[in-house]
Amino acid sequence: MFLIEWKSDYSVGVQELDDQHKKMFVLINQFYELMKETKDIKNIEKMLGELSDYGKYHLETEEKLFAEYGYPEKEDHQKIHDAYRAKIGEFLQKKDDALLSFEIIDFLEDWWLGHIASTDKKYQKFFNEKGLE
Ligand SMILES: [Fe+2]
Helix, strand or coil: CCCCCCCHHHCCCCHHHHHHHHHHHHHHHHHHHHHHHCCCHHHHHHHHHHHHHHHHHHHHHHHHHHHHHCCCCHHHHHHHHHHHHHHHHHHHHCCHHHHHCCHHHHHHHHHHHHHHHHHHHHHHHHHHHCCCC
16 A cells, blocks of 8 residues: 555646656655664665655756746745755754654655645646646
């Protein structure tokens, strides 16, 4: 059983971004599996680091496209990304047993599903009208 599964309802109408969202879901599921099966802090830290790096890369991809195409809601959207990066930064500071909490997983699951379904969906029409899909 996967924690989260990408489905076509989550499509934001831009292939590159959908592919990155799918990859993000894979990483979150892997992290969840790891959390369930190990208390090995080193492994958890490593996986959290990968998840953080890929997430940053993805948010930057969106932000570059916002800048390139002059997306009118880019500032509000970026603020939401900034809050996400700050929260992940806090998780990365966690040490030892604090890392074993499922708070991180709960946050990731809620944030990505909610963010894609609400905030990301808003750019679909804009990008599609610009010919990006
Ligand atoms: Fe976003």
